Amino acid sequence: MTSSPDADEMRGKVCLVTGASSGIGRATATALSEMGAVVVMVSRDEARGRAARAKVVSESGNQSAELMTADLSSPASVRGLAASFAARHPKLDLLVNDAAIFVNKRVVTPDHLELMFATNYLGAFLLTRLLVPNLEAASPSRVINVSAPSSMMPDLDDLQGERAFAPIRAFGVSKAAELLFTYALARRLQSKGVTVNAYHPGLVRTKLVRGAPVAVRAITGVLNVFMGVSARRASQGLVHLASSPEFEGTTGALVHDGKAMKARFADDVEAQDGLWRATCKLADLPEEV
Ligand SMILES: NC(=O)c1ccc[n+]([C@@H]2O[C@H](COP(=O)([O-])OP(=O)(O)OC[C@H]3O[C@@H](n4cnc5c(N)ncnc54)[C@H](OP(=O)(O)O)[C@@H]3O)[C@@H](O)[C@H]2O)c1
Secondary structure (H helix, E strand, O other): OOOOOOHHHHOOOEEEEOOOOOHHHHHHHHHHHHOOOEEEEEEOOHHHHHHHHHHHHHHHOOOOOEEEEOOOOOHHHHHHHHHHHHHHOOOOOEEEEOOOOOOOOOOEOOOOOEHHHHHHHHHHHHHHHHHHHHHHHOOOEEEEEEOOOOOOOOOOOOOOOOOOOOHHHHHHHHHHHHHHHHHHHHHHHHHHOEEEEEEOOOOEOOOHHHHOOHHHHHHHHHHHHHHOEOHHHHHHHHHHHHHOHHHOOOOOOEEEOOEEEOOOOOOOHHHHHHHHHHHHHHHOOOOOO
């Protein structure tokens, strides 16, 4: 196990990481395991999840990592995940909403949801809301949404892109929705000892854009050569935000490179609460946390 300034902060803490089968999620699971945390890794695919868990255990030397399978694009599957997690772990110290997908056309799930909206945003929203009691039980606890500084405001009258759809915009909207959710939830949990922040990893060499439009793949491929960092490197900033006493009181921030970034919707309470209400309706959740 490696040691860092934050190394002792996570020993024995229970962490749930979605998107843990690859990229930043798997690297984060490894880094947290190295610090002695109990990491519950979520994968949509059992075999990929088992392979990722084996890698995390062998790289970290920590056997305690657990695997749970769930499809974040399916609200029923997310509800099943939350119930299975809560049955095993009454307390949750850290929730990392990392899972995301980028596809090049409008894909509709069996629940009539647009796939990127459902996976990148709605699944994280629902999972987090269902686990608030576990987060409060572990207070002080932290939620981190792995996102990007998108400024593409969701259209509340067309959240599933039925009237107008462009893949790049839909992905950007899903990431902006995640930011709006971060700010809205941070306000609601402020007095409850649960901080909620978004983490922007920068440009990272992962498989995220493999199904994205050709132009995105080409541009990302070139930029990655010059500016891309490894998933391991990206996970270090995330784990610092998750564990460092420096961020103990930080909530409702978008953090990159250890510093809060300016983001378009940070002060737009009306936009945050508009999406909050629409999402609660969609996810069949009460507006009150
Ligand atoms: N890479 C970048 O430059 C960059 C920049 C800014 C933000 N981010 C954010 O970083 C996060 C991690 O992305 P990454 O770059 O590490 O890409 P990645 O390697 O493709 O990781 C995405 C993860 O999400 C999982 N996933 C996708 N659909 C899912 C579903 N329906 N249910 C459950 N899990 C699902 C994938 O599982 P499978 O293994 O089964 O596909 C994979 O483990 C994302 O939120 C992304 O938006 C990335």
